Amino acid sequence: MSKYRRDIILVIKDDAIQPRSIDTQVECLNYVIACVENREGFCRAHELVNRNRITSSKRKILSAVKNERLKPFRFLLNKN
Secondary structure, eight states: OOSOOSOOOOOOSOTTOOHHHHHHHHHHHHHHHHHHSSHHHHHHHEEEEETTEEEOOHHHHHHHHSSSSOOTTEEEEEOO
């Protein structure tokens, strides 16, 4: 039983790969995802645009996204 609550599709070219190797790769992917799947990582990867201002303030970003929809003239930009 998987201890993670996400679905990962792993596409592999090699037909002769061992199941143990697949499990290791999934564990590594889950570790990478868990490192960035938190508030700190979210705030580090986004900026909030409010009309003419751009902010990277963690407090402002989290307060803006706590609702389902952003207020008018506010945009969330991904830095990637």
